[in-house]
Amino acid sequence: MEKTLTLPSHITTEKLKDLYKQMWLIRYFDEKVDQFFAKGMIHGTTHLCVGQEASAAGAIAALQDKDKITSTHRGHGHCIAKGAETDRMMAELFGRETGYCKGKGGSMHIADLEKGNLGANGIVGGGIPLAVGAALTSKMKKEGYVVLCFFGDGASNEGSFHESLNLASVWDLPVVFVCENNQYGMSGPVKEMVNIENIAERAGSYGIPGKAVDGNDMVEIINTVYDAVENARSGNGPSLIEMKTYRWKGHSKSDAKKYRTREEEKEWREKDPIQRFKEVLIEEDILTEEQAKNLQEEAKQEIDDAVKFAENSPEPSTDTLLEDVYA
Amino acid sequence: MREITYLEAVREAMSQEMRKNDDVFILGEDIGVYGGAFGVTRGMIEEFGPERIRNTPISEAAIAGGAVGAALTGMRPILELQFSDFITIAMDQIVNQAAKLRYMYGGKGSVPMVLRTPAGSGTGAAAQHSQSLEAWVAHIPGLKVVQPSTAYDAKGLLKAAIDDENPVIFYEHKLLYKTKGDVPEEQYSIPIGKADIKREGKDVTVVATSIMVHKALEAAEELEKEGIDVEVIDPRTLVPLDEETIVNSVKKTGRLIVVHEAVKRGGFGGEIASVIAESEAFDYLDSPIKRLGGLPIPIPYNPNLEKAAVPQVPDIIDAVKETVRFK
Ligand SMILES: Cc1ncc(C[n+]2csc(CCOP(=O)(O)OP(=O)(O)O)c2C)c(N)n1
Ligand SMILES: [Mg+2]
Numbered sequence: 001m002e003k004t005l006t007l008p009s010h011i012t013t014e015k016l017k018d019l020y021k022q023m024w025l026i027r028y029f030d031e032k033v034d035q036f037f038a039k040g041m042i043h044g045t046t047h048l049c050v051g052q053e054a055s056a057a058g059a060i061a062a063l064q065d066k067d068k069i070t071s072t073h074r075g076h077g078h079c080i081a082k083g084a085e086t087d088r089m090m091a092e093l094f095g096r097e098t099g100y101c102k103g104k105g106g107s108m109h110i111a112d113l114e115k116g117n118l119g120a121n122g123i124v125g126g127g128i129p130l131a132v133g134a135a136l137t138s139k140m141k142k143e144g145y146v147v148l149c150f151f152g153d154g155a156s157n158e159g160s161f162h163e164s165l166n167l168a169s170v171w172d173l174p175v176v177f178v179c180e181n182n183q184y185g186m187s188g189p190v191k192e193m194v195n196i197e198n199i200a201e202r203a204g205s206y207g208i209p210g211k212a213v214d215g216n217d218m219v220e221i222i223n224t225v226y227d228a229v230e231n232a233r234s235g236n237g238p239s240l241i242e243m244k245t246y247r248w249k250g251h252s253k254s255d256a257k258k259y260r261t262r263e264e265e266k267e268w269r270e271k272d273p274i275q276r277f278k279e280v281l282i283e284e285d286i287l288t289e290e291q292a293k294n295l296q297e298e299a300k301q302e303i304d305d306a307v308k309f310a311e312n313s314p315e316p317s318t319d320t321l322l323e324d325v326y327a
Numbered sequence: 328m329r330e331i332t333y334l335e336a337v338r339e340a341m342s343q344e345m346r347k348n349d350d351v352f353i354l355g356e357d358i359g360v361y362g363g364a365f366g367v368t369r370g371m372i373e374e375f376g377p378e379r380i381r382n383t384p385i386s387e388a389a390i391a392g393g394a395v396g397a398a399l400t401g402m403r404p405i406l407e408l409q410f411s412d413f414i415t416i417a418m419d420q421i422v423n424q425a426a427k428l429r430y431m432y433g434g435k436g437s438v439p440m441v442l443r444t445p446a447g448s449g450t451g452a453a454a455q456h457s458q459s460l461e462a463w464v465a466h467i468p469g470l471k472v473v474q475p476s477t478a479y480d481a482k483g484l485l486k487a488a489i490d491d492e493n494p495v496i497f498y499e500h501k502l503l504y505k506t507k508g509d510v511p512e513e514q515y516s517i518p519i520g521k522a523d524i525k526r527e528g529k530d531v532t533v534v535a536t537s538i539m540v541h542k543a544l545e546a547a548e549e550l551e552k553e554g555i556d557v558e559v560i561d562p563r564t565l566v567p568l569d570e571e572t573i574v575n576s577v578k579k580t581g582r583l584i585v586v587h588e589a590v591k592r593g594g595f596g597g598e599i600a601s602v603i604a605e606s607e608a609f610d611y612l613d614s615p616i617k618r619l620g621g622l623p624i625p626i627p628y629n630p631n632l633e634k635a636a637v638p639q640v641p642d643i644i645d646a647v648k649e650t651v652r653f654k
Binding site: 043044045092095096101103104105106108109121122123124125126154155157158159160185186187188192193194255258259315316318320321322325327 | 360382385627632
């Protein structure tokens with residue numbers, strides 16, 4: 001069969017298989033977290049990205065290791081895609097000492113600076129200016145990295161979004177803004193909260209390119225983000241990419257989902273990004289059904305192990321309360 | 328009298344006023360079919376419709392300023408700020424606009440708005456969703472600051488806040504939403520600036536705010552068993568502060584402890600302690616004033632750490648014992 005896939009050269013066959021497994025890691029991670037919250041085994045709150053795996057895995061696949069990201073409250077997928085260890089992530093959700101934030105941050109604050117993940121964020125739009133600043137460092141110190149800045153459709157109504165796009169534009173910074181438009185804020189439908197068809201159009205106001213893509217299509221995402229990132233790396237400034245996608249679960253933990261219909265949910269479930277990616281990989285003879293199944297199984301096993309690690313990890317001592325306090 | 332929750336009391340205060348006065352409306356994020364992040368406005372959009380229960384984009388600066396502008400021109404908006412932490416984004420409009428206009432314009436105009444917002448820790452939502460920042464607004468001339476601790480106070484104070492011709496910041500506590508109390512069905516108003524003696528006692532005065540009122544009452548029960556008679560005063564409003572009630576109590580007991588959840592350093596407890604130090608009650612003090620407040624740290628995620636970050640009942644008991652034993 002004729003191979004039709006065109007992808008950046010660093011996206012090898014092996015990498016495609018890894019990405020397929022990574023999407024399952026993200027899904028199983030969040031499915032597990034969902035179960036634990038439902039059972040009251042985890043404290044606090046969390047936001048799940050089930051259904052949005054492609055935007056995390058695809059966009060980050062377009063990066064080089066030295067590139068950085070800023071993430072959001074719905075950040076487990078970004079974190080896994082940027083190379084975080086799922087066991088230390090799960091431990092953080094369990095509030096354990098072995099977690100990424102020593103149990104002090106929880107779901108909304110996982111950061112992995114070594115891997116270039118500048119952190120999830122509890123403040124909607126809070127990470128966008130941080131991405132601009134990180135891109136400024138790259139430019140001033142000629143470090144050659146690009147910053148990928150994730151945020152939601154809802155966040156694009158914050159002043160921080162508008163101010164950041166303008167600043168990045170006038171300073172010509174190497175940052176790519178990625179709006180994960182999952183159609184809703186906590187409940188506010190994007191159709192009622194934004195009066196334009198595509199959030200990507202907002203780029204025009206700041207003199208930077210904007211493009212809307214199918215946020216459940218791995219191949220389109222990888223290619224679009226790659227072009228934007230390499231453009232930014234070459235000194236051509238920032239751009240905005242909108243990923244049209246959908247969160248399958250409620251906003252945080254679960255909710256009654258009164259703000260949308262079950263039919264709409266069903267339509268989007270049929271656009272399952274993992275299933276679609278699998279079909280591409282099988283069509284292209286990169287994977288067999290059998291191999292796909294094995295990768296999925298491996299992902300499931302890794303998450304089960306992560307849970308065991310978290311459960312067996314110690315709680316932080318209250319002696320650590322004043323640790324890391326400097327003012 | 329019938330018992331309802333603190334949350335229902337807040338909702339009832341708004342609904343009753345909205346039935347009478349068309350100028351009163353609510354704006355905020357997810358307050359429509361979702362019913363608000365904590366469910367306070369649940370059912371209200373069904374009764375009052377989307378014109379008066381205005382679901383907003385995630386734009387705290389614009390909705391805060393929008394409330395100020397609407398108030399200045401004849402409406403009586405109630406702004407629901409989803410978490411009190413997000414006042415950071417609304418701050419310019421609250422501090423430089425709402426608080427200033429009347430005085431700065433030489434007594435012309437008024438801003439009859441209420442900003443309602445849930446504060447406090449205990450839900451596991453970590454550093455960016457758990458703060459108690461009331462001292463920030465209490466520091467600003469031109470803002471009234473209300474912090475009800477019971478369902479009864481919440482309903483009566485909210486009615487007074489809506490009726491007030493000037494901006495009122497109305498702090499609700501997330502952990503108090505489900506607490507129940509006797510609340511009259513009819514509308515009533517509790518004057519802003521009137522403290523409430525929640526428990527009479529002769530040995531020591533504990534001035535506590537918001538959720539700490541309940542912790543202080545619990546501590547007082549315990550201490551009673553040991554023959555220590557604690558007076559618990561709830562200022563209910565920080566601005567204006569009912570200094571007289573506190574001064575009189577300290578003159579009676581000769582001992583003062585102030586307890587709030589907010590970080591002790593720079594917290595409102597320092598103001599209350601200073602009021603006493605500067606007053607005629609100073610001469611009556613038999614022991615140094617004590618302040619209990621949160622540790623100087625961001626609220627951590629792990630539940631044990633989270634609890635240890637703010638005063639708990641045993642801390643109040645210890646402080647009272649130390650104070651009464653002081654020779
Ligand atoms: C400044 C601020 N306002 C409001 C919130 C509460 N909140 C958390 S997530 C959310 C919805 C965000 O929507 P969007 O940006 O589309 O991201 P999504 O949740 O859909 O991934 C809201 C309103 C917040 N955390 N920060
Ligand atoms: Mg969204």
